Amino acid sequence: MKETKRSFIMVVLAWITSLFLVSLVGAYYYVEFQKEKSANTVYVGMYNDLLKNYTSLLQSYTELLNDYDSLVQGYETERQNLTRLLQQYESCVMRVNICIDYGNGTILWYNQTIVPLGYNLLQATRMVAQVNSTYWPAYQASFVDAINGVWNKGAYYWMWYYWDKESKTWKYGDCGADLYILSDGETVRWRYEIPNYG
Amino acid sequence: MAALCIGIQLTPRPPNVEFTSLICFLTGFLFGALFGALLGALTMFINGFLSSWGFAGIIMPFQMLGMALMGFAGGFYRKTLGRNSNVLESLNFESACLAAFLTLLYDIITNAGYAIFFNLPIIAVLIAGVWFSIIHVVSNTVLFGAAFHRLVKIVGSLVGESL
Numbered sequence: 132m133k134e135t136k137r138s139f140i141m142v143v144l145a146w147i148t149s150l151f152l153v154s155l156v157g158a159y160y161y162v163e164f165q166k167e168k169s170a171n172t173v174y175v176g177m178y179n180d181l182l183k184n185y186t187s188l189l190q191s192y193t194e195l196l197n198d199y200d201s202l203v204q205g206y207e208t209e210r211q212n213l214t215r216l217l218q219q220y221e222s223c224v225m226r227v228n229i230c231i232d233y234g235n236g237t238i239l240w241y242n243q244t245i246v247p248l249g250y251n252l253l254q255a256t257r258m259v260a261q262v263n264s265t266y267w268p269a270y271q272a273s274f275v276d277a278i279n280g281v282w283n284k285g286a287y288y289w290m291w292y293y294w295d296k297e298s299k300t301w302k303y304g305d306c307g308a309d310l311y312i313l314s315d316g317e318t319v320r321w322r323y324e325i326p327n328y329g
Numbered sequence: 330m331a332a333l334c335i336g337i338q339l340t341p342r343p344p345n346v347e348f349t350s351l352i353c354f355l356t357g358f359l360f361g362a363l364f365g366a367l368l369g370a371l372t373m374f375i376n377g378f379l380s381s382w383g384f385a386g387i388i389m390p391f392q393m394l395g396m397a398l399m400g401f402a403g404g405f406y407r408k409t410l411g412r413n414s415n416v417l418e419s420l421n422f423e424s425a426c427l428a429a430f431l432t433l434l435y436d437i438i439t440n441a442g443y444a445i446f447f448n449l450p451i452i453a454v455l456i457a458g459v460w461f462s463i464i465h466v467v468s469n470t471v472l473f474g475a476a477f478h479r480l481v482k483i484v485g486s487l488v489g490e491s492l
Contacts, residue, residue: 144430145429148433155455159456
């Protein structure tokens with residue numbers, strides 16, 4: 132009888148143990164479930180926000196794409212217009228290279244400067260620099276007094292040259308700048324110096 | 330005995346599968362509750378410093394208490410058996426049941442210690458460690474059920490004592 136009672140107590144202890152462990156396992160899964168549930172709520176919220184952002188982004192993208200398309204169309208139209216204009220323009224312009232040598236080591240080149248056909252040197256120079264000049268009726272020509280704020284001073288004057296393609300040398304201009312009509316592809320130079328006519 | 334327990338404790342093994350409980354329970358069973366309890370406490374004290382999981386720290390007193398309880402239960406169990414040799418037939422089954430309960434008690438004590446020192450809810454700590462507890466309880470139940478009876482007979486014959 133005593134043995135049976137002891138065995139019964141042992142069984143009860145084992146049963147309590149297993150019950151306790153099973154309860155803990157149940158609680159473990161409940162806690163995990165709650166964790167997953169709250170995580171799920173967070174993820175659903177995040178997903179909804181993401182979806183909203185994505186939808187608005189998609190709309191913005193579509194609008195942007197439409198704007199881009201219209202911009203491309205506008206660009207294409209403008210390009211065609213400009214191409215046409217350029218073709219017309221090409222027939223009445225020329226390109227010249229203008230050099231301004233300040234005599235102190237500073238030499239500025241304005242290559243391929245587009246000027247209208249028939250422009251003289253003075254007009255072309257005014258397109259790339261600020262020029263002060265005086266018209267002398269006696270010579271029926273203009274005399275350049277200053278370029279870009281550098282004035283004729285003492286023995287120093289602004290003199291101009293043209294590039295002689297045949298001799299491949301610079302040659303002094305032999306008339307006033309406003310009397311010298313440029314030709315397409317010509318290269319000219321202004322130089323601040325003490326004139327040497329020799 | 331303590332050296333044997335520590336040696337086994339320090340041997341690489343799956344987490345929460347241990348032989349110390351069996352040895353302490355057996356010692357208490359064969360040599361008395363006090364001796365079993367002292368062995369359990371001493372083993373866990375030394376194990377606290379040498380364990381491959383690192384210094385046990387604040388959990389150590391609880392481990393000592395839990396293992397002392399295991400040794401003490403061995404002695405107490407012996408007393409409930411008396412001198413009746415017929416009981417040996419059911420020793421495997423009863424020791425397995427007792428091992429399950431005592432192991433659970435050990436886990437509750439150590440987890441409670443952890444929870445108290447880290448100011449955590451005890452139930453949360455127990456829930457978090459439930460799989461370790463299950464491994465511990467199941468392994469000890471199987472171990473006691475399979476080995477306790479044989480060990481009692483072997484050690485009993487060595488020391489010239491019969492149940």
